[in-house]
Structure formats: structure tokens, C-alpha cells
Amino acid sequence: xxxxxxxxxxxxxxxxxxxxxELNPGESFADYAxxxxxxxxxxxxxxxxxxxxxxxxxxxxxxxxxEMPLTLxxxxxxxxxxxxxxxxLVALTLLARGSRAPQVERVGIREPHEAIENVHKKCAKIxxxxxxxxxxxxxxSKYGPLTMLAAQYKSHELNxxxxxxxxxxxxFNAALFGSKGIGDLLLNAAGFTYEDFIAxxxxxxxxxxxxxxxxxxxxxxxxxxxxxxxxxxxxREQVERGRAATYDLIIHPGxxxxxxxxxxxxxxxxxxxxxxxxxxTFSKNFDGSLDPVxxxxxxxxxxxxxxxxxxLVDDEKxxxxxxxxxxxxxxxxxxxxxxxxxxxxxxYDSHRMRVxxxxxxxxxxxxxxxxxxxxxxxxxxxxxxxDVSALSRSATAITSVADQAEADALFxxxxxxxxxxxxxxxxxxxxxxxxxxxxxxxLKATVGEATTQALRLEALxxxxxxxxxxxxxxxxxxxxxxxxxxxxxxxxxxxxxxALDELVRAxxxxxxxxxxxxxxHDLAVLAEVIDRPAExxxxxxxxxxxxxxxxxxxxxxxxxxxxxxxxxxxxxxxxDQVFNEHPTSGEPTAAERKRYRENxxxxxxxxxxxxxxxxVYYQEGSSLEAVDKPSFASNPEVLEIVDFLNDGKKPGWxxxxxxxxxxxxxxxxxxxxxxxxxxxxxxxxxxxxxxxHCYAGAWGFPSLFLGTRPKGxxxxxxxxxxxxxxxxxKHQLRSDRALGVLIDExxxxxxVRYANTLPVDDDELDQLGMSMGLIPVERMARVVPxxxxxxxxxxxxxxxxxxxxx
Numbered sequence: 001x002x003x004x005x006x007x008x009x010x011x012x013x014x015x016x017x018x019x020x021x022e023l024n025p026g027e028s029f030a031d032y033a034x035x036x037x038x039x040x041x042x043x044x045x046x047x048x049x050x051x052x053x054x055x056x057x058x059x060x061x062x063x064x065x066x067e068m069p070l071t072l073x074x075x076x077x078x079x080x081x082x083x084x085x086x087x088x089l090v091a092l093t094l095l096a097r098g099s100r101a102p103q104v105e106r107v108g109i110r111e112p113h114e115a116i117e118n119v120h121k122k123c124a125k126i127x128x129x130x131x132x133x134x135x136x137x138x139x140x141s142k143y144g145p146l147t148m149l150a151a152q153y154k155s156h157e158l159n160x161x162x163x164x165x166x167x168x169x170x171x172f173n174a175a176l177f178g179s180k181g182i183g184d185l186l187l188n189a190a191g192f193t194y195e196d197f198i199a200x201x202x203x204x205x206x207x208x209x210x211x212x213x214x215x216x217x218x219x220x221x222x223x224x225x226x227x228x229x230x231x232x233x234x235x236r237e238q239v240e241r242g243r244a245a246t247y248d249l250i251i252h253p254g255x256x257x258x259x260x261x262x263x264x265x266x267x268x269x270x271x272x273x274x275x276x277x278x279x280x281t282f283s284k285n286f287d288g289s290l291d292p293v294x295x296x297x298x299x300x301x302x303x304x305x306x307x308x309x310x311x312l313v314d315d316e317k318x319x320x321x322x323x324x325x326x327x328x329x330x331x332x333x334x335x336x337x338x339x340x341x342x343x344x345x346x347x348y349d350s351h352r353m354r355v356x357x358x359x360x361x362x363x364x365x366x367x368x369x370x371x372x373x374x375x376x377x378x379x380x381x382x383x384x385x386x387d388v389s390a391l392s393r394s395a396t397a398i399t400s401v402a403d404q405a406e407a408d409a410l411f412x413x414x415x416x417x418x419x420x421x422x423x424x425x426x427x428x429x430x431x432x433x434x435x436x437x438x439x440x441x442x443l444k445a446t447v448g449e450a451t452t453q454a455l456r457l458e459a460l461x462x463x464x465x466x467x468x469x470x471x472x473x474x475x476x477x478x479x480x481x482x483x484x485x486x487x488x489x490x491x492x493x494x495x496x497x498x499a500l501d502e503l504v505r506a507x508x509x510x511x512x513x514x515x516x517x518x519x520x521h522d523l524a525v526l527a528e529v530i531d532r533p534a535e536x537x538x539x540x541x542x543x544x545x546x547x548x549x550x551x552x553x554x555x556x557x558x559x560x561x562x563x564x565x566x567x568x569x570x571x572x573x574x575x576d577q578v579f580n581e582h583p584t585s586g587e588p589t590a591a592e593r594k595r596y597r598e599n600x601x602x603x604x605x606x607x608x609x610x611x612x613x614x615x616v617y618y619q620e621g622s623s624l625e626a627v628d629k630p631s632f633a634s635n636p637e638v639l640e641i642v643d644f645l646n647d648g649k650k651p652g653w654x655x656x657x658x659x660x661x662x663x664x665x666x667x668x669x670x671x672x673x674x675x676x677x678x679x680x681x682x683x684x685x686x687x688x689x690x691x692x693h694c695y696a697g698a699w700g701f702p703s704l705f706l707g708t709r710p711k712g713x714x715x716x717x718x719x720x721x722x723x724x725x726x727x728x729x730k731h732q733l734r735s736d737r738a739l740g741v742l743i744d745e746x747x748x749x750x751x752v753r754y755a756n757t758l759p760v761d762d763d764e765l766d767q768l769g770m771s772m773g774l775i776p777v778e779r780m781a782r783v784v785p786x787x788x789x790x791x792x793x794x795x796x797x798x799x800x801x802x803x804x805x806x
Contacts, residue, residue, distance in 0.1 A: 022128060032129065033136040039129045040300070043122040044293045048093050050119055052103045054112035056094040056286070057254025057320045060312065063087045064257075065250065066116050068323055072617040073624045078607040084161040086123035087323040088306050092295040095305070098288020100254075100314035113251055130300030131155050134434065146436050146443075149495065149503075154302040154434030156494040156555055163329050163492045164521045165616050170198070172490075172520065173331050175355045182344075182351055189338040191277035196270045200278040201326050203268035204259060208321065211248075211256045218245040258318045281334065282326040283311035283319060302433030308334045329492075333426055349424075352490070356424035356520065357408050360488040363523045364411060364420060369533035369646075369654075373412040378470035381405040381456055388463045393476075398468050407457050414654040415481040415756050416537065419457040421450035421515075424490040440508065443496065447517050448508045450487035454515045458483045481737070481756050482655060482699070484540050485515035492519045498554045516543040522557040529561075529612070534642055534657030535632045539564050541658065541699055547571040547600070554605035562608035567633045567665065572596050573698040584733050584777045585696030634661055635668035637675065641741060644749045651754030656739040659695065659702040667695075675706055679747050682708040688721050694733055703735040709744050718742055719751055728772055730755060731765040 023032050051059050067082040069075045097103055134151035164172075177186050177194040187193050192200075222242035226234055234242075248256040261279065265272055284305065295305070308330040311319045327334070339348045361372050380402035382388055390401045409420035423446040431439040460467055465478040489497070496503075497517035530536050542548050542564060548571050554560050563569045575588030575596055611630050617623035634642075638660050645653040663671065671693055678689040687710055694703035707722030709715065722740050730738040740753040 018124070018128070022125065029132055030136050033133040036129045036133045036300070037297070040126055040296055041293050043126050044089075044093055044296050047090060047119050047122055048097075048292055050115040051090075051094065051112060053105060054102055055252065055254045056097065056100040056312070057258050057314070057318070058252045059094060059112050059254075060087065060091060060320055060322060061253040061257035062113050062116050062250070063090050063119070064321070064323055065253070066120055071624075072613075072622040075613070075617070075623070076610045077613060078610050083120065083123060083127065083159075084323045085127055085159045086120055088158075088299065088304060089123045089126055089296060090119060091306060091312065091322050092299060093292040095284070095286055095312070096288065096290040096292040096295060097286060099286050100312075100318075111251060126296060126300070127159065133300070144436055144440070146440050146508075150431075150434045150436045150439045152495045152555065153439065154432070157307070157432045158299070158302065158304060160494070160555075161324050161329065163494070165525065165620070166622070167616075167620050168521050168524050169328070171524075172359070173327075175359065176332060176352060177335055181355070182348065185339065185342075185344040185348060186335060189342045189344065190281065190335060192270075192274040192281075196274045197278050197327060197331070199268040199270050200264060200275055203264045203270075204321065205325065206267055207259045207263050208257065215245045215248040215256060218242070219249065254320065258314075258320045260318055278326070279311065279313075279319060282309060283313045284309045285313055286315075302435075307429075307432075332490075333429075336426060352424045353422075356488075356490045357422045360420065360422045360520055360523060361409050363520075363527040364409065364418070364486070366527045367523075367530060367533065367536040368411055368413050368418065369649075370411060370413045372409050374410040374475075375408070377407040377410050377457075377467075378404055379407065379457070379460075379475070380468040380470075380472075381460065388459055391460060391468055392464045393466055393474055395468065398472055402468070404470055405453070405456070407453065410457070412477070412480070413533070413537075414649075414652075415479055416655055417458075417461055417477060417480045417483045418540075419454045419461075419483065419485045419515075420488065421454045421486070422488045422490075422520075423447075423450050427491050427493075427496075443503065443508045446489055446491070447487060447493070447496065447503065450489070451485075451508075451515050451517070454485035454487055455513055458485050458513070481758075484537075484544055485513075486540070487515045487517045488520055488523055489517070490520050492521060493517065493557075495553075495555050497557055498552070498560060514544050514549050516540055518543075518557055522561070525558060525612070525616075526561060529565075529630055531631060532642060532646055532657070532661075533654055534646070534661055537654060537658040538661050539569075541662075542569050545571065545698060547573070547698075550602075551600065552603050552605060556607075556609065558612060559605045559608045562612055562630065563605055565630050565632050566608070572599050578696050578698070582696040582701045582734065584735075585694070585701065586777075586780070632661065633665075635665065635672055637672035638663065638668045641749065645752060650752050652737075652739045652752060655756075656702060656704075656737060656754060659699075659737075659739075660704070662697075662699075663695065667693075671704070675743065676747070678706060678708050679743060679745060682710050683745050686710045686712065688713065688718060690722060690725055692729060694735060700737060701733065701735045703730055703733055703738045705729070705738060705740040707740065707742050709742055709750060711745055715751065719753070723753055724768075725772070726753065727755065728765060728769045729774060731759065731762060732769045732774055732777060734759040 023029070064087055067084050067086050069080065069082065134154060135148070137147055137151060174194065175181065179186075179193050179195060184193075218241055222234070222238055222245065225238065247253075261272065261276060264279075265275055268275060270278075299305075306322060310322055310324055310326040310328065312322065313319050336348070339345060357375070361375055365371055380391060380398050381404075382390055382402050386401045391398065395401075407419060408422045411418040411420065425446060427442045427446070428438055431442045457467075461477050461480055461483055465476070465480070467475045467477065469475055497519065503517075526536065526539070530539075539561065543560070548569060551571055552560065552569060560569060572592075572595060575592040578585060579588055611627070614623065614625065614627040615629050618625060618627050642657040642660055644650070645657050660668075660671075674691045674693070678691050681687075681689045689708050691706040692703065693706075694701065703726075705722060705726040707718070707725070709718035719742060722742055726738050726740040729735075736758060737754070737756040740755075741749055742751040742753075744750050
């Protein structure tokens with residue numbers, strides 16, 4: 001387990017302590033999970049009893065105040081004990097009462113606000129046993145290899161609210177459902193437009209805040225008056241005003257928190273029929289025919305009646321918000337269900353595809369710092385049973401062995417190709433509820449299909465150095481040295497995109513290579529945060545590295561990303577495999593083999609997004625606390641080289657910059673120190689000096705050459721001196737890419753040279769190396785592999801018999 005510092009460790013310890021406290025003496029977690037029905041029944045009945053004499057709206061608002069933050073200023077998700085899902089559980093018990101009104105006289109029953117903390121704990125017990133019950137099935141792979149992942153996904157859907165940042169949530173929905181894009185399609189299907197929905201949602205928020213702020217201001221005024229009068233007794237009128245405000249805020253807040261159609265109509269410029277259609281879509285009436293225990297049991301099994309419902313309505317048509325604004329996390333799915341019942345389905349599907357692909361492409365253009373080379377690329381792929389080599393540059397009669405295929409996007413950035421597939425279809429409701437077979441089917445149709453398509457394109461480029469396009473012309477990609485694939489999903493994939501080992505075992509991904517599976521939302525967040533294209537390439541490398549993908553597991557992609565920014569998310573490559581692929585890198589030591597074994601363990605990434613959340617909330621205006629944008633941790637002098645390369649996109653600006661950023665902090669410090677040393681030597685003896693750093697690893701064998709130019713030496717001679725050494729040494733090392741950096745006596749970078757020719761036998765270069773007196777490879781000092789030393793700590797037990805836990 002990797003936590004976010006001391007605070008994250010403390011939060012984890014509290015959660016673990018709470019879990020252990022639920023166990024009876026000598027009871028195992030499996031036995032505890034087996035008591036689910038008993039625990040649920042006991043706690044649901046107690047919750048119903050506690051609130052039998054209370055106004056349901058009072059209870060719901062009190063629970064909302066307990067479980068949801070009043071302000072996002074200073075809010076840390078990892079430190080909060082709020083349980084938004086607890087509001088759902090309480091709402092389910094109240095729903096089954098049949099009405100808002102109290103069920104018994106309140107004589108002898110304490111005020112509802114006095115029971116809230118106790119009810120919070122009971123809800124926590126229900127949620128915990130529900131989670132353990134699902135995970136127990138997963139541990140046993142009860143329904144196949146995807147059982148555990150289905151359980152984690154179901155838990156994610158039930159417990160996580162606000163799965164998207166608000167500005168992106170609205171941006172995507174506006175692009176998909178705004179009248180400018182789809183005309184009257186949504187109006188015909190739902191009875192309202194997207195603009196009507198937004199106006200209604202904002203009016204609900206304004207009415208709520210207006211009443212809340214009004215009561216708070218009255219209370220503040222009363223308190224201020226009391227303080228000004230040296231706390232002498234106030235008039236009866238003032239006391240009553242203060243009491244009423246207090247009751248409205250935290251004692252009996254149901255009336256204050258509720259609203260009517262008329263109140264919303266006063267603020268929203270929306271036709272009343274459309275306004276009522278919006279409220280009807282996202283609200284639910286009380287229903288006395290339901291059983292609260294059965295409702296909660298179903299909830300834990302993934303069947304949440306409130307997955308698209310944000311409002312409860314009483315018999316007098318008063319509405320109250322449960323825990324999130326209407327449409328949160330569900331607007332697209334709810335509207336698509338309505339549209340799919342109309343003749344406009346095909347029109348919407350085409351629109352959704354264009355929007356999804358367009359947004360994904362625009363975010364990737366920003367991340368890669370390069371316009372897309374080919375959007376909607378149509379090319380030929382080999383038919384089943386035909387080897388990819390049949391479509392080489394010299395192929396003839398292409399249509400006899402190949403069929404036409406299409407890739408959503410192909411980026412060509414320096415000597416790197418990025419293949420992109422975008423999937424706009426939604427994961428089904430049954431899959432979200434944890435139905436294993438339906439989840440497997442949905443994943444194969446989205447993640448699996450996108451992966452197959454992206455890797456098919458990758459294989460053709462890698463094998464043939466180009467593609468045959470639809471007009472049967474050859475697209476030459478022989479300059480490409482590295483290929484990465486991305487599968488973008490419009491849906492929030494949560495743990496589905498980060499648990500690639502489960503997807504491999506289940507046959508969703510059938511290749512030994514992995515694409516980066518990411519939601520459009522998380523891709524957009526990265527586009528807002530990442531400063532340099534090379535940082536994105538490095539993250540893409542890490543996320544598509546098989547060992548990283550298999551060994552690291554998280555509920556949220558953004559937890560992985562934040563760990564990466566802090567210098568983590570690294571797995572040391574197998575040193576013996578590196579030596580086999582790059583013999584000139586030196587035979588691995590016993591210490592390196594030991595370090596590799598010690599680090600090759602499954603690791604769960606805990607919550608790391610608090611700094612990211614704080615920055616986004618401030619940017620959105622939801623928080624008043626100014627926070628710096630999270631940035632990639634790296635050595636300033638290494639960043640100087642990277643930024644110099646990036647400015648004007650000098651040779652090596654993309655791929656080799658990612659190599660430099662991949663270095664561990666101590667390796668970067670040695671590099672910076674070495675740079676200063678050769679400059680110092682040149683200042684002293686006025687001669688050119690050079691330094692070599694090379695880093696064989698999972699992504700090739702990059703080598704860095706630093707050279708100085710003394711005052712009085714021409715740029716031409718200094719460049720030639722460094723270039724000759726770089727070319728000869730690169731050949732001797734069999735390095736697949738090298739960067740030469742020329743520096744003057746003031747430590748200014750004055751020139752760079754990038755060489756990425758593949759290593760080949762060359763007698764002339766052999767002779768050049770010998771004539772230069774290059775140190776033989778076997779006598780060179782072995783350097784520490786890039787990123788081999790972590791700056792983050794893991795919590796781990798014994799490796800023996802260790803299984804991944806959620």
C-alpha cells in the first residue's frame with residue numbers, strides 16, 4: 001500500500017481500525033461477511049426506529065450536513081469521515097415509510113439532530129459489511145476472473161460521488177446535449193432541453209443557498225447584537241428570531257432545505273412544463289409498499305434507486321435534495337436511455353462519436369504539443385490468418401489479403417507514434433451493479449475492442465515501418481522508433497482502467513502489450529495539469545509498461561497520476577532481461593537482482609488526489625484557498641535541459657526529454673553535478689571536456705553526452721568534437737538513441753544533437769572508436785538504473801502468500 005504521506009497513513013490506520021472493530025473475537029473477515037444480512041437488518045431497523053418520530057426532510061438535510069462538506073475550502077477527501085452513501089441508506093429507510101410525515105408521536109423521542117452521529121456509525125457498519133461481502137465473493141472468484149473487479153467497480157459506483165470535476169462534467173454534457181449540437185433531439189425525448197436542465201439545477205442551488213445564508217445571517221445578527229450589549233438578556237422578539245434561525249439551520253432544517261416548483265420558476269427562465277419535466281426525471285416519491293431492509297440489501301448488491309435520483313418529493317410537491325445536485329454522475333446515461341427510445345438514436349450516436357473523438361483529440365494535441373497527424377485514419381489491415389508482413393512497403397494486390405480499417409487518431413511526435421481509439425458507448429446499468437457476465441461483455445465491447453484496434457495499428461507500424469492507406473498509397477513511418485497506444489472511454493472507468501491484470505486474466509485484453517486505458521475526464525485533467533509533453537510521454541510509458549500495469553492497482557486513475565507527479569509509479573525492470581537486450585549495459589549485480597525481487601509485489605495506491613482537488617476547486621471558484629497547480633518533481637538543472645529542448649522543439653525534445661525526466665532524483669543530482677564539474681574544468685584549463693551518462697532499461701538504451709566549449713574555440717570545432725565522441729561511443733555501447741548537449745563556460749546550453757539510428761555493425765565506426773582510445777565497455781563503471789531508487793515508501797507485509805486487497 002502506498003499512502004500520501006503521514007496524513008494518508010493516519011487516515012488508512014483509522015479505516016483499518018474501524019474495520020477490525022467490527023469483528024467478533026476470533027472471527028475471520030469471511031465469517032464477518034457471512035453475517036451481512038443480520039448486520040443489515042439490525043442496523044436498518046434501528047435507523048428506522050431512531051427517526052420514526054421525525055420529519056423525513058429534517059433527517060435528510062441533517063444527514064447532508066453531516067456527510068457532505070459545507071465548503072470545499074480546505075477540504076481533504078482523504079481526511080474526511082463523511083459518507084455520502086450514508087445519505088442514500090437513510091433515504092431508503094425513509095422512502096419506505098410512505099410519507100414525509102413522522103410515523104409516531106415524538107413524545108419521549110429525542111430530536112433528530114441528536115441521533116445523526118449514531119446513525120452515521122450504523123450506516124458505516126452497513127457499508128463496511130456490504131463491501132466485505134462483495135470482496136469475499138471476489139477473493140473466491142465466485143463468478144469467474146472478473147468477480148473481484150466487478151465487486152470493486154460496484155463499490156466505486158455506490159460510494160463515490162462527483163466522479164468528475166464540475167467544470168468538465170458540464171463541458172462534456174454541453175457538448176453532447178446542447179441544443180446547438182443536437183437541436184430538439186433532447187427536447188423530444190425528455191421534454192426539456194439541456195439549457196432548461198442547467199437553469200433548473202442552478203435555480204435549485206440558488207434557492208437552497210438563499211435560505212441557508214438567510215438563516216445564518218439572522219443568527220449572526222442576533223449573536224452580534226448580544227455581544228455588543230455585553231451579553232445582557234435580549235428582547236423576547238430577538239430571542240425568538242435567533243431560536244427560529246437555529247432551528248432552520250440545524251434542528252429542524254427540512255422546510256428551509258426544501259423547495260417548490262413556484263420557487264424555482266421565479267429564478268429559472270424555464271417554461272413551467274419543462275421545469276416540471278426536469279424535476280420529474282430526477283425525483284422520487286415516498287412509497288410505503290417497499291421494505292427498507294430489502295431496499296438496503298438491494299443497494300449493497302448494486303441496485304441503487306437513487307443512482308439517477310437526486311430529489312425526494314412529498315405529497316404537497318415539496319422537493320428536497322439528497323446529496324448531490326440533479327444530474328450529477330448520471331445525466332448522460334439518463335438522457336441516453338430516453339433518446340434510445342426515439343427515432344433520434346442513430347443521429348445521437350453519430351453526434352456522440354464525433355464529440356468524443358473531437359474532445360479526446362484536442363486534449364491529446366495539448367498533451368503532446370503537436371497537432372494530430374491523421375484523424376479518422378483509414379488504412380488496410382491484414383485479414384484473419386494473414387501475417388502483418390504481407391502489408392510491407394513492397395506489398396502488391398493489397399485488397400486480396402487485407403480489409404479496410406479505421407483508427408480514430410494517429411499522432412506522430414518526432415520519432416514517436418501514438419495510436420488512439422475512442423469509445424463513446426456507456427457501461428450498462430447491470431455492469432455498474434456488479435453483474436460479472438454483463439461487465440465482461442461491456443468491457444470486451446469497449447476496452448477490449450479499443451485495445452485490439454489500437455494494438456493492431458501499432459503492430460503494423462512496428463513491423464512494416466508504414467501503412468497502406470485507403471487510396472492504396474504508402475504512408476512512410478520508417479522514422480518511428482517508439483509506439484504507444486491509448487484507449488479513451490467516454491465513461492468513467494474507475495478501477496476498470498487501472499486493474500489491467502484482471503482484464504488480461506478475463507480475456508478482455510489478449511495481447512502481452514497494454515494500451516493506456518483512460519476516461520475522457522481523466523485525460524482532460526492531465527491536459528490541464530501537465531506542463532511538458534515529455535512528462536506525458538513518461539507517464540504514458542509508465543502506464544503502458546506491463547510490470548507497472550500489473551503491479552500497481554488503484555480505484556482512480558488520478559491517484560496513479562498524482563503518485564507519478566511525486567516521483568512514484570515506477571517498477572525496476574528485470575535486470576537480467578535488460579542485460580539480455582542490451583549486453584553492453586553490464587551484467588546485473590546481486591544487489592540489483594535483490595532490489596528487483598523486493599519491488600516486484602502487488603501494490604495498492606491509496607488516495608493521493610487531495611492537492612489536485614484543492615487546485616481544481618480553487619480554479620472552479622468552489623474554494624477560496626489559493627493553491628499552486630501540482631507539478632512534476634524533477635531537478636531544476638535537468639528541467640533546464642528539457643525546457644531548452646522543448647523551446648522550438650529542438651532534436652530530441654520529446655523522446656529524450658522523457659528519458660531525462662525518468663531519472664531518479666539521485667541520478668539527476670549526479671548529472672547536474674557532473675555538468676558543473678566539466679564546466680569548472682574547462683574554466684580552469686580552457687579545454688573541451690565531456691561526460692557520458694547511459695541508462696539501459698525497459699524502454700531502450702538512451703545515452704547522454706555533455707560537452708563544453710572553451711572560450712576561443714569555434715562553435716563548429718566544439719560541436720564536431722562532441723559529435724565525433726557521441727557517434728563513436730553510441731556505436732560502441734549499441735545505444736539506440738543519444739543526445740549531445742554542448743555547454744559554454746557560463747553553463748549555458750548552446751547546441752544539441754540527437755541521434756536515433758538503430759545500432760548496426762559498422763567497421764568504420766569500430767575503427768573510429770579504437771583510434772579515439774575509447775574505454776572498452778567491459779571496463780566502464782556501471783551506473784544505477786534510472787528511477788531505481790524510490791522517493792515514496794510502501795507499506796508491505798511478508799511477500800509470502802500475499803494477496804492483493806482492495
